[in-house]
Structures are given as C-alpha cells and as structure tokens.
Amino acid sequence: MNQKFNLKNLAPHILAVVVFIIINVVMYWPLFLENKTLNQNDILQGAGANQEIIEHREATGEEALWTNGMFSGMPAYLINVQWSGELTKHIRKVISFGLPSPANHTFVAMLAFYILLLVFRVNPYLAIAGGFAYGLNTFFLISVEAGHIWKVAAISYMPLVLAGIVLTFRKKYLLGFVLTALAMALEISSNHYQITYYLLFIVLIFGVFKLIDAIKNKTLPEFGKTIGILIIAVLLGIGANIGKIWTAYEYGKYSIRGQAVLSSNTQSTGGLDRDYAFAWSNGIWEPLTFLIPNFYGGASQEEVSMNSKLAEGLRKQGAGSGQIRSFVKSVPTYWGDQPFTSGPYYLGAIAIFLFVLGILVVKGPVKWWLVIASVLGIVLSWGDNFEAFNYFMFDYFPGYNKFRSVSMTVTIPFLCMPLLGFIGLQKLIDEDWNKTKKSLFYAAGVVAGLCLIFIAGSFMMRFRGTVDPQLGDQAWLVDLIRDQRASMMRGDAFRSLIFVVLAAAVIYFMGENKIKKYTAILLIAGLILVDYIPVAKRYLNDENFKRDVKGSFFAKSQADERILQDDGHYRVLNLNNPFNEARTSYYHSSIGGYHGAKMRRYQDLIEYHLQSEINELIEGLRAGNTDFSDFDVINMLNTKYIKFGAEAGQVIVNQAALGNAWFVRNLQKVNTPDEAIEALGNIDTENTAVINSSEFTVAENSFMDGTIELDSYAPNQLEYSSKNADKGLAVFSEVYYPKGWKAYIDGKEVEILQVNYVLRALEIPAGEHEVVFKFEPQAYYIGNKIMMGSSIVLILLLLGSLFYSVKKSKVV
Template sequence: MNFRSAIPHIVAVVIFIIINLIMYWPIFMENKGLNQNDILQGAGANQEIVDYRAETGEEALWTNSMFSGMPAYLINVQWSGELTYYIQKAVSLWLPSPASHTFVAMLSFYILLLVFRINPYLALGGGLVYGLNTFFLISVEAGHIWKVAAISWMPAVLGGIILAFRKQYLWAFILTALAMALEIRSNHLQVTYYLLLIVLVFGLFQLISAIRNKTFPEFFKAIGVLILAVLLGVSTNIGKIWTAYEYGKYSIRGPAELTSNTESSGGLDRDYAFAWSNGIWEPFTFLIPNFYGGASQEEVSMSSDLAEGLKQRGAGSGQVRSFVKNVPTYWGDQPFTSGPYYMGAIVIFLFILGTILVKGSEKWWLITASILGIVLSWGKNFEAFNYFMFDYFPGYNKFRSVSMTVAIPFLTMPLLGFLGVKKLIESDWRENKKKFLTALAISAGLCLLMVVASFMMRFRGAVDAQLGDQQAWLVELIREHRASMFRTDAFRSFFFIVLGGGVLYFWKAGKLKQNLAIGLFIVALLIDFIPVGKRYLNDENFQKDVKGSFFQKTEADQKILQDDDHYRVLNLQNPFNEAKTSYYHSSIGGYHGAKMRRYQDLISMHIQQEMNGLIEKLRSGDTDLSEFGVLNMLNTKYIKFGNQAGQVIQNNSSYGNAWFVENIEAVNNPDEEIETLGQIDPNQTAVINQSRFDITQGTLSKGNIDLKSYAPNELVYQSNNAQTGLALFSEIYYPKGWKAYIDGREADILQANYVLRALEIPAGQHQIRFEFKPAAYYTGNTIMWIGSVILIIVVIGGIAYSFISKRSKQEEA
C-alpha cells in the first residue's frame, strides 16, 4: 500500500477524531465527565471490588456489596490473560471513554463499507452515520457503556464474515477473529446475540444461493474459515463466557426453581423481558425524531406556545420556568424513554433508494434482517411473533428490553442505503434517474404526509392521566406542543431529504464534481445528525467530579461506617434499583440485571413483605425488629431511610454473621423451602431441602461462632460448641467455587433457609474458613492468555504475509 492510497483512510480517521472532539469537548478540554446513571450505579457496585484489588493486587471474584452477595463476574473482574484489552486501546487510539467507543463505531462501519468496495470518502460518511445516530448516543448518555462497545464492533465482525464468502479467506480470518474477540470482550451478550441473528439471516441467504448455484465447496470453505476465526476470538474471552454461562444458570436469566414461576422455566419472566417494547409506530422515529415527542421529559423553550399558554393561565415566570424544564412530551407506548431512536432522514431516503436499486440476495437479506429487528422491537405489541420467539427460539428469553433489537436495523438499513448510493454512482444516470426520483418522492412525501396526518392525531399519552381531569387545559396545551414538535421535525426531515437528495442529483447530473459532492453530502449528514444528537447528549450532561459528587459521604454513611464489623444495610429508598448504598456498605439491595434467581424469589416472597411491615413499625416509633426473621438472618444491622444521621436505625435483632440453630425443618422441594421459611424462627430453626442435602438427625447443639476476618473471597470464623451443631452463615449460597474448611479439612456446604450457607460442625473449638476459587476463572484465564497470544501472532503474521505477497507480485509484474 503506497501513501497515496492510504490518504482516504487517514482522512477518515482524522475526521472521526475531530467529530469526537466536538461531541465530547468537555471531556477533552474541560476535564469533565459524563453524568451517566448506569456508570455511576456500576461504580457503586464495583467499589468493594476496586478497593480489594488496590489493597491486595488480587481479584475479588465475589462481592457482598449487592444483594447480600453475588459473583463479581458481571460487575468488575479483571483478567490477566485478557491481552485484547491492549488491542482495544490501540484501535481506539487511547481515546477516553465514551469517545473511544464512538470512534470505534465509526471506524468499524467504515471498514464494513470498504468490504463492499464503497468509495472511501462515502464510507467515511457511513461511519459518521453509524456513530452519531441517537440510538448510540442515548445509550452513551445513559451509561450503557458495554452495550455501545458491543454495538461498535458489530459492523467489523459482519465485514469479516462477508469477506469469507467473497473468498478473501486470509483477511476474512484476521478481521473476524480480531473483531469477534473485541465484540465478546465488550461483555454485552445481548447485543452479540442480536449480531448472531443478523449473521443467521445472512447465512441463510448464502445457503440458498449455494443450493441454487451448486457452490457447496465454496460455501463450506467459508464456513470452515469463519468457525476457526470465531473459535480463536472466543478463546480470548473464554473465561468471561464460561463464568457468565455458569452463573447464568443460577441468575434470573436461568430456569426458575419455584413452580409458581411457570413462565420463567428457562429464562426471564415474560412481563419483565417485554416491559420496554416499542409501539407499532415507534420506528417512525427513525425518520422523524419527535414523532412520539422525544424523551419522557423534555425542556421546552420559554418562548414556546406551551409557556405562553401557562402565562395566560396566570402562572408566574418562576412557575413556568420550572415546568418547561421537564415537560412530559413523550406519548408513545414505553414506560420511560431517554429519547427517540433517530436513524437520520437522509439515511432513510438512502435505504429506500437501496431497496429500489440494489438487486439480488444482497438486498433481500438486509431487508429481511431490518424487518426482523423492527418486529422484535415491538415485543408485547406484536405478541403472535414475539411470544413465540421468547418461548421457543434458543436463548432469546435470556434478555430484557426488547426495544434494543433496533440495533439490527441501525446496522442493516444504513448499509443497504450506502449500497444504494454505490449502485447509483456506478450505474447509468438515464437508466436510474426515475428510480432515484421515486425514492426521493417516497421519503420526502412520507414526511409531508405525516404533517397532514398530524391534524387528525390526538397526541394522547399514558402520562396525561396523571395530570388529572382538573388540569384538562394543561393536558391540552401539552398535546398541542407535541403536535408542534411532530410537525416541526417532519418538515425538518423533509428538508434534509431534499438537501441530501439534491446533492446526489446534481452530482449524477454532472453539475457537481465528485469530491465536492461527497463533501457536501457528508456536511449534510453532519448538520442532520449532530443537532439531534445534541438534544440528548450536550454540555448539560457533563460536569466536574461526577463520581465524587454522586458518592459524597452523607451523615448517615458516616454514622454507619463507625461500625468496623461485617454487616449489611437496608436502604428503604428504592433498595432494589440503586447501588449508591453499595459504594460504602454491604447492601441488601443493589442494581443489576442478573441478580441471583433465589435471591429474587426471596425479595418477592419475603423481603418486600418484611420491608412493608418494618416501615409501618418504624412509623409507630417501635424499633424492636425481632419479628423480621429474613432480614435478620441476612445480617441487616442498619436500616437507612435518608441521608441524615438521625435517619439511620441500628437493628439490635440482627443475627450477626453466623449462629447455631437447635432444629432442622426438612422439606422436599424449593416451594416448601421458601414457604416454610416464613413459618419458622430462623434464629432457632434451619430449613433444608433433604432431597438435595444429607442432614444430621438428632439433637443439635447451640454454641458460639464469630467472624474473625473478612475478605470478599475468604471468610474465617472461630466456633465453640459442646456437641455437633449446625451453623448458619449470613452469606449467600453459590455452588460453583465456594469451598469450606474446618481446621483445614474440606467440609460440605449445605444450603439452608433457601439462600444461606450452612455447615455441620463437630463438637469442640474449630477454625472455619470459606474460600472462593472458581475453576471457571482460573482455568479460563489461562486459556484466554494463550488465545490472546495466538490472536496477536495471527494478526501480525497475516498482515506481514499480505504485504510481502503483494510486494512480490508487484516486483514480478
């Protein structure tokens, strides 16, 4: 490759960097960070792990920071064998997050378009389109950082797969292995699963083509190359995959154990999975961003008709200013949204152009995948298909928020659009002029049709009912504003379609030179995308010391932290949807999409009820909490209901870290376990499933047992009991990796009271040690290191071989 041929690629990289500087200026130039809720919640969940790593240099593979204890695999675990971390950093030019992921998304889609031999400068525009759509940027703003990381690598993986079917086997292997390794490293299996759906659609059309053309040897050769590449990519992440798979069987993504959870026999609860489902008309936000009013709450101008209407009703300037900062503009089907998924008006025009100009299976597999992604995003609003997928398609019921399947059309629709531009450029203008104008008329006409239709729409949202009949005038003002937003953006999209289409028209008509036309086209894309993106990712989202402000130690925290013991805290304020408590304390609650299945059962059937009773008791001034057995057995020593020191109550009825019981209540199945738990005193009796564990029959001895040292991966106790006894520990039972030792000899860990660990302890004084050393981590880490080394050698060797081979051919010529 000579320098001249590299110029377009250098230009693309430079422009991608410049656009990232513009989008994330406060990060680069003002030392600010994004205020991202999920990132901050994750920081709370991570803190015990981070502290342990800093203190010991080891990994805390288990954490008590959330849900009374859970594996740390899906929270924050570092792998010494994960050399792909350095590849990721190099490819993203060491840019800070989230700019690094936006840059990779642009570069990845650029590579995909180059695979299709699209003009590099046009491919540059495609990269901008993929990295600047609001589906991507809203995910960045929300802090779904692993999601955007996985989305960013999808095009590169697809590019490698397509190269294999074009018989470019060396580059197909290198690109697929490398991109797949980085895709899986992103640790968002849901997005990777959606990538698999795209690949399955593509593969099905390739198989049909092989059958028709009798090209089975080429088909299976491509499959063989890709299998080897994927296996190599997977090997660099095998520890992550192994631990996630192992834990998944015990999380809410795995099978239910209670017969009452009939819909969750192999995955998530259906209602939970489909809670965020797009409305049937929601994909029109691809074309018109404010089709459904934008975000659930949007700031409205003080000069708007809504603000003027409030003033006319007698509202003061302060009241108006307060109200217009959070107007419920969204009127779609989702319970909450951070903003619309805008693909770009010009991109929709290009997609329609592609459906008209592109021929053969190349068009049809992209259309099929696009439709599949949209239909899947409808979720519960299209039950016939989506409930079937949920119940019968392998693995589909492991994931929630099905609106996320729009990741599929956000890849396939722009791809078909730019293939349409390629076809337009390469074809005879006289032959395709009418088709071009047809695509332009359809897309632009659709915007105008929406304007006309808006006068017959009611713009009624579910949130309107919360304002009540007495404020009907306010609801009417809000609906009028929604209509105005709708029409304004419809005209806006019409303008950009005409602008983008006009540039292409004059280019093909010979009125504009190619470089100027492409430059104008890219500018049109930027002034379409950036202002809409800035509605949801702007300077207001950035602030200095985001983490320090969010986790500022309160008086309540300081009071609790005076206690040096190992204990748990129950935050009564939304405990199961926040991890702020976890930053400083071991928490009964937490914030995670894959908590343990049994713990969720405990929340649903016992903890919630005990919390309700506890709140009522505290309101009456009674602080005797001895009746709340489940919370007490979890070592809930402190109850927190605010940030002041006086808003913390010490629970003197907590059972502590471990205790001996006098009785065993034997049951036969999980249903009996959790039901019986509500009928016994956990301080005196243990409930054990005798169909799974052998239990001692006879008299049990009480005794003393104390926690002597605590670490996430190791707990050491000292016991003293006159006769054989059964000790219960306020630690969550997990069968994969935890081992117990009594005076150095391994002992069987029992599961008691549905979620706790228990040990039969012989008479006398003993040291008891629990240690967490899962084979999936240690063996997986070794395999990851070996796979990563092989991947680096293959990439470097393949690139070297390619250049040497090319130079030899040039010298022979």
C-alpha cells in the same frame, strides 16, 4: 509484480481516522477540554457495585470474584473482573487511539462501519459519511448518555464482524479469517451478549442467502470450506474470551435469567419472565422516529421553549414566569407505548432516504439480506405489541428469553439500513445515471411524501399519552400538552423533509454533472453531520458533563460516617428504593443493589419475604417502633443498620441482627424449594433453619448450641472460629452459590449446605475449630489460561497477516 506500497492509497484512511477523532472531540469536547465527565447513571451505579472489588484488588493484587456489596453477596463476573489472560484489551486501546470513554466507543463505531463499507466497495470518502451515520444516531448516543457502555462497545464492533465474514466469503481467506477472529474477540469482550445475540440474527440471515446461492451455483464444497474457516475464526474469538463466557453461562443458570426454582414461577423452563422481558416494547408506529425524531414527542419529559405555545397558554391561564419556567423544563411530551424513554431512536432522515434508494437500485441477495434483517429487528422491537410473532420467538427460539428490553433489537436495522443505503448510493454513482435517476426520484418521493403526510396528519391526530390521566381534570393543560406534541412532530417532520430534499438535490446535480462527485460526497457528509448532531445534542449535550461526577455522587454522608465507625462485617438496608440503587454498596455491604442479573433465589426472597418485611418495617418506624426482632429474614442477612436518609440521626442500629454466623437448635426439613421458602416465613431464624432434604442430607433434626465468630473477612475468603460442646449446625449470613465456594474445617473440605432458601450452613463437630470459606471457581482459573493461549495465537496471526500484507505490497 505487485504494486509498491503507496502512501497515497492510505490518504483516505488516514483522513477518516483524523475526521472521526475531530468529530468525537466536537461531540465530547467537555471531556477533552474542560476535564469533565459524563453524568451517566448506570456508570455511577456500576461504580458503587464495583467498589469492594476494586478495593480488594488494590489491597491484595488479586481478583475478588465475589462481592458482598450487593444483594447480600453475588459473583463479580458481570460486575468487575479483570482477566490477566485477556490480551485483546491492548488491541482495543490501539484501535481506539487511546481516546477516553465514551468517545472511544463512538470513534470505533464510526471506524468499524467505515471498514465495512470499504469491504462492500463503497468509495472511502463516502464511507466516512457512512461512519457518521452509524456512530451519531441517537440510539447509540442515548445509550452512551445512560451509561450503557458495554452495550455501545458491542454495537461498535458489530460491523467489523460482518466485514470479516464477507471477506471470507469472497475468498480473502487469510484477511477474512483474521478479521473475523479479531472482531469476534472484541465483540464478545464487550460483555454484552444481548447485542452479540442480535448480531447472530444478521449473520444467520446472511448465511441462509449464501447457502441458497451455493446450492444454485453448485458450489457447496466451497461454501463448506468458507463456513469451516469462519467457525475456526469464531472459536478463536470465543477462546480469547472463554473465561468470561464460561463464568457468565455458569452464573446465568442461577440468576433471574436461568431456570425458575419455584413451581409458582411461570418461567419454569428458564429465562426471564415474559412481562419483565417485554416491559420496554416499541409501539407499532414507533419506528417512525427513525425518520422523525419527535414523532412520539421525544423523551418522556422534554424541555420546551419559553416562547412555545404551551408557555403562552400557561400565561393565559394566569401562571407566573417562575411557574412556567419550572413546568416547561420537564413537559410530558412522550405519548408512545413505552413506560419510560430517554429519547427517540433517530436513524436519520438522509439514512432512511438512502435505505429506500438502496432497495430500488441494489439487486440480488445483499438487498434482501439487509431488508429482511431490518424488518426482523423492527418486528422484534414491537415486543408484546405484536404478540403472535414475538411470544413465539420468546417461547421457542433458543436463548431469546434470556434478554429484556426488546426495543433494543433496533440494533439490527440501525446497522443494516444505513449499510444498504450507502451501498445503494455507491451503485447509483457507478451506474448509468439515465437508468438510475428514476430510482432517485422514487426514493425521494416516498420519504419526502411520508414527511408531508405526517405534517398534514399533525393537525388531525389526537396525541393522547398514557400520562395524560395523571394530570387530573385539567383538560385545558392536557390540550396544551397535546398541541405541543403536535407541534414537535410537525416541526421535525418538516425538518426531515428538508434534509431529504437537500440530499436528493445534491445527488441529482451530481448525476447531471452540475456538481463534481467528490464535492457531492462532501456535501452529503456535511448534511449528515448537520442532520445528526443537533438531534444528538438534544440528549447528549454540555449539561450532561460535570466535574467530579463520581466524587459528588459518592460523597460520604453523615449517615455513612456513622455506620463506618463499625469496622466489622455487616449489612445495610437503605429504605430508599433498596433494590434499584447501588450507592449504598460503595461504602457498605448492602442487602439491596442495582443489577439486571441478580441471583434467582435472592429475587424470590425479595418477592416472598424481604419486600413485605421492609414495608412492615417502614410502617413500624412511622409509628415509632424500633424493635426489629420479628423481621426474621432481614435479621438472618446480618442487616445491622437501617438507613433512611443522609443525616447521622437517620441511621438505626438493628440489635436483632443475627450476626455473621450462629448455631441453630432445630432443623426443619422440607422436600421442595416451594416448601422451603414458605416455611422461611414461619420460623424463628435465630433458632431454626429450613433445609430441602431432597437436595441435602442431614441426619439430625436438633443440635446443641455453641459460639462462632468471624475472625477475618475478605470478599473471597472468610475465616471463623467455633466452639461447641456437641455436634452443631452453624448458619452463615452468606449467600449460597455452588460454583466455586468451598468450606474447610481445620483444613479439611466439608460439604456446604443450603438453608433458609438462600444461606449457607455447615455441620460442625464438637470442639474448637477453624472454619474457612474460599471462593475458587474453576471456570475463572481454567478459563483465564485458555484466554491467554487463544489471545497469543490471535495476536500472532494478526501480526503475521500485517507483515504478509506489507511484504506482498512490495516489489518481488
């Protein structure tokens, strides 16, 4: 007989959910109690990029799939597309209990890690403490604060994927299959393939150990069966997201993450530029922030107390209270290798202590899997500070060169290290105390010893930062800042030492039966919260929450009002950091924007022509010159308005903008993209177009003039009327993209030509014609149907497995 369904068995799981919700209310209480939202830069920039897409959806009920809001036009796949076939979004809402973003992601991270620990047979109450460690580390919460919501969503589902895989290898085939398929569907739906790629490293290392084990035990058929089940589960998870994957893959080939177009680009084999990818690389010693958060001085700029030695030193130099208060709010305390950081990646002193304990008490493949994966993640995060290995990975490991900010590989140890730590603590609890207490002393000694070393070392290290030379010849100020860095390291090293000693003491007294097991677990959980939350609050606190953040950020300026009096289709150039902001895109079509995967050709256009033209334009404006007729690339993008401030008078109408479309008289033919982009700088774009004749065939070299007007504009459909006495070549100020755009003249499909390196053109016969462009990517329409079917199968399997589990738990 099977046991009856027992509510008592659910008690720890219900408690876990309740406790995780409470902790999230504490962490994000302004979100719940004050009607505030997080002031997240990436979210705000994303809102600017999304706006045209959202407005089109609300007005028509259909997806735009393309937007002119940024970079003169690009696919909307990686910006904001809703998929009717994505039924897993309803599952996301259910498992996050309807919590608002970003609290929902922190909750799911805690719950998923809790489930993973249960799979490894960790006591449920101890697993709750593990959930705290995974969801409250600063790597996760700093990402939340920055608005990297897709990233934190992907991180939150990683433990569920591992839980499903482990269950399947334990011959829990039904549960393992369903959980793996569901978790993979949720993981991929987060739309952050870089994190999913790093999860693959963890899974591959796990799989290697399982293969070795199967060879040793001669169980290869069973191994093959398990792999087959997992492959089907993963394929089902992929199927539930195939449209997202397909469109992202398709667009990726044309983005800066795809193959270079120009031979002068060193990344001719595809992928990102190496310097760009490794720009954010951890220093060799930077992982010590896992243990001591202020080892490298915290964030690039930290607020320091008015009672600090730095403030006292400023007073002695004669600085007034106002000057001191202003300076201590943003002191350049960071002295590591990264160009900028929002804060340290703090894994937790107790988690590090437990990780070392796990290394000592856990035996077999599980230990080595998690240790190797952790080390790999750390080594990869070093980037160009460990060239020998990381350049090899970048150049030869499939897909690795598609991703930037390699410091993000700390995702791997931030999952694997606490996992081994809590498995180790559970093993210590389960085994003979007399045999394991030495391991406790060794682990505590190693980690506490490290803290003591850096407390002592803080009096001897130099704490030189890359920003120090920028302070000029003020040696006394540099010395004060370096003393502050030393004090910050020393303070946090001592702080971590205390937590290690306290956690070790609790475990020791539990082993000696001086404290009951569940009291000890409660104390460990409490210590983790007291350790994590204050450090997290340094970077995610009440000051990060504001009322009506979006409304304030996108408040319509007088400059916007003036431009919006024009109800036509045009583009705007914001001279204030145009290629790293998307606020302009909220109200206008922009030639700039904010996105990590802009089109490769458009990036080339920025580097070869746009940036130099913008610099020249600015210099001209400073000299009082408002004649923009020489800026051929800016003009061919229909840049009708130049904006350099928020006032109405800080907008200039560009009378030289070429409009939405125009007929050219001459066609200059070249044979390579290199020749095309070079020729673009030497032509009059109003009268001449450049075409790569090795890719597009046009018989004529000269054409008759004509007129063409835009009659109707939508992001995914443009309608023109043309009139020309003879055959003509019309150039459109729209970005060329071959996967989805179709052109029709009087209802008949015609070939779209690529001219001027990035724009579209059509050969138009003599007469009066209706010209229409439609964006109808098959990857979206077909992919959406496959997603719908796969999602239905997945949901049916989930419901079926739940029904089977409940039925099995009853008396038969």
